[in-house]
Amino acid sequence: MNHDSYPDTYIRDILDGVKTIALVGASANTVRPSYFVLKYLLSKGYEVIPINPGQAGKEILGQTVHASLADVPVAIDMVDIFRNSEAAGAVVEEALRLPTLPKVIWMQLSVRNDAAARLAEDKGLKVVMDRCPKIEYGRLSGEIGWTGVNSRNLSAKRPVLKSGFQHRGLATSKSPQD
């Protein structure tokens, strides 16, 4: 995969295909980006499991925080990494030791570790780096256009409204809350 530029279809397939997301580096601070993303993904119907050793055993947004990926009692579809690029390497290695391999490794905006990405891709995982799933979901659903952001999506189809006012699903395919 060329990690400088992802086709929309690649991102859309990932966001459509995963259900359980482990969010590494989740913060309980309500103005941190990791809190935003956790809250947003929950509102879109994903099961999001916060990972943060300092918060282990506590809850963020009603979700029990675990100290590490290995402590998560269910299979994880996607690991979303809110750590710096170097630290992301160890997170990927930990993910690749899980009994059930995740399908996707996602590194947040400004996080990029090409060596770790190769390790994951060699095991058949999909990798996204230097992107935010909240922004990508908002972009592909068209929601982000409400804030004047260039979604780069054109469509003459009527958008799908999901439950709740002002909530849209992904524009052309089923979203996880269906």
Next chain:
Amino acid sequence: MTDRIPGFSTLAIHAGAQPDPSTGARTTPIYQTTSFVFDDVDHAASLFGLQAFGNIYTRITNPTTAVLEERVAALEGGTAALAVASGHSAQLLTFHAMMTPGDNIVAANKLYGGSINQLNHSFKSFGWNVKWADAEDPQSFADLIDDRTRAVFIESLANPGGVVTDMAAIAEIAKARNVPLVVDNTMASPYLCRPIEHGADIVLHSLTKFMGGHGNSMGGVIVDGGSYDWSSSENYPMLSKPRPEYNGMVLHETFGNFAFAIACRVLGLRDLGPAISPMNAFMLQTGIETLPLRMQRHCDNALKVAEYLDGHDKVSWVSYAGLPGDPNYAKHQKYMPKGAGAVFTFGVKGGYDAGVAVVSNCEIISHLANIGDTRSLIIHPASTTHRQLTDEQKTAAGAGPDVVRISVGLEDAEDIIADLDQALASIKG
């Protein structure tokens, strides 16, 4: 849509505008409402905390205006845009997000007269200083940038002089000093020139002009190029520092490459308030759908009119970059080869009085202070738009006593020329 990259005309019609999700209306409805209901208190809290995308109040976002914003962002190749009440308020919010008292803007001396006033006078009361560089000498920008410079500000195609600015050279200088380059692209429109491709970080428009194109609605826009690293210094605290307005949120960290547009919206527009009306946003985005067609005809007509004036014995000079002998011709070919715009100046023999005579005697060309209308427009800047400037500033801004500015419209070129012909004939002597 597949991953194919759509062309400019397709974006001008479709960008930002899917059918209305509630009704299926194909044209974007005018959401003439001040406010939007919340699902529940948690949803409201998410919106106020910038944690969810959605609408609260039309001063901050509106679904009709959002279509205009996304469309202009797409046409300029930006990451996001913010539409506001006028081009002037776009400038106010842009610099509000960058400046603290004592900072300065290094600006080209060839700007729209209203912008020169805004920078010289109104901004000074905020403690924002301006230093004027020679629009035709990129090195003069380098000489003026200092530790307190927070922006370089130029027009891609300067109003009213027909000067094409050497954007790439100035962008290189700004980049070397880590100062963002702000380009007003009103006169060229993204159809002729996309400043982000030449190194601009922020692009501004008065949408009132060629973008809307029909002289019926005021509007302005700020386009975020997504290229400037606001966290690379301590100079842009609105973007790189925790904001007390949002409980300590850091906007650049949170919104990445569209943080500037967000800062202008959630700090500038929220607190200073120059919101565009949904009705005007609708009129402007409808105009933009035909921008490629109109802009090409504007340029084709302007070239014919410029060629006619260039050969007229009562005209001493014509400053139109589209004329092969013009000093700006090479830059026009480099930056905007499809056309040199539709606004230019010419000098009439007989000075101030002759200028007044020409604008007074036109029959179908309207004497008024605007540009970028379907109609041809004419003005004598020395007696109107640039009246407040000193004689020295007028000449520096390309608005000396003999200067007449024309904005060539979409009428038949032969009729525009015939009208100018009889108006020029009215000059005495």
